[in-house]
Amino acid sequence: MVVMLEQGSPQAFEKQMEEYGYVIDFLPYGKSDDPRRQPVLQLIGDKFFTLLEAYPKPGVAFTVGERVYVGRGERDKVASIRGRIMATELTSAARSNLREVTTRIILSREAEFVNFFNRCGPINIRVHQLELIPGIGKKIMSSIIDERDKKPFESFEDIEKRIHVNRLVDFLAQRIEEELQGSKYYLFVRPARYR
Numbered sequence: 001m002v003v004m005l006e007q008g009s010p011q012a013f014e015k016q017m018e019e020y021g022y023v024i025d026f027l028p029y030g031k032s033d034d035p036r037r038q039p040v041l042q043l044i045g046d047k048f049f050t051l052l053e054a055y056p057k058p059g060v061a062f063t064v065g066e067r068v069y070v071g072r073g074e075r076d077k078v079a080s081i082r083g084r085i086m087a088t089e090l091t092s093a094a095r096s097n098l099r100e101v102t103t104r105i106i107l108s109r110e111a112e113f114v115n116f117f118n119r120c121g122p123i124n125i126r127v128h129q130l131e132l133i134p135g136i137g138k139k140i141m142s143s144i145i146d147e148r149d150k151k152p153f154e155s156f157e158d159i160e161k162r163i164h165v166n167r168l169v170d171f172l173a174q175r176i177e178e179e180l181q182g183s184k185y186y187l188f189v190r191p192a193r194y195r
Contacts, residue, residue: 016047016048018047020067022046023064024042024094025064026061027039042085044101046105046109049176049179050190051087054082056079057075058079084192086192098180107169133172133174135171135174143164
């Protein structure tokens with residue numbers, strides 16, 4: 001689940017695809033700059049946080065935050081995947097919905113993210129993976145490492161209680177948004193170069 005990548009490192013992402021995505025915007029009349037005015041969806045993948053644009057099947061409606069199948073094979077609501085998009089290509093509505101939907105994905109995959117806190121390590125002699133998460137500095141990082149050495153964390157609530165920190169999920173969502181904009185290091189998002 002969690003992959004720490006330094007920009008430029010080779011990984012076999014190209015064969016792995018998102019199976020499901022969450023709707024962050026639905027434009028039933030298409031984009032204003034598209035002369036075809038074909039309905040379009042903007043989605044975020046629930047595995048690699050890949051930003052996608054897709055064409056819906058005719059007559060199908062969507063709600064923001066809805067989880068839809070985008071993998072290979074027969075899709076029930078999505079006709080085709082237009083392709084991967086960059087964060088700069090998101091509509092203003094998609095940008096405003098991104099944090100809420102990202103938070104929902106994090107909460108649905110709590111065990112994997114808690115496992116990240118139990119296993120993460122240094123990137124190099126100066127930077128630890130934990131320090132890349134907004135709101136976590138050297139002091140909190142040290143507390144996390146000390147506590148996980150005593151007993152592995154079991155949930156977000158367990159981490160927050162033992163470390164005396166709030167808003168951990170918000171910190172993770174903020175880090176994911178930063179990675180979607182482009183980053184030197186990737187903890188949770190598949191880098192844009194691996195399309």
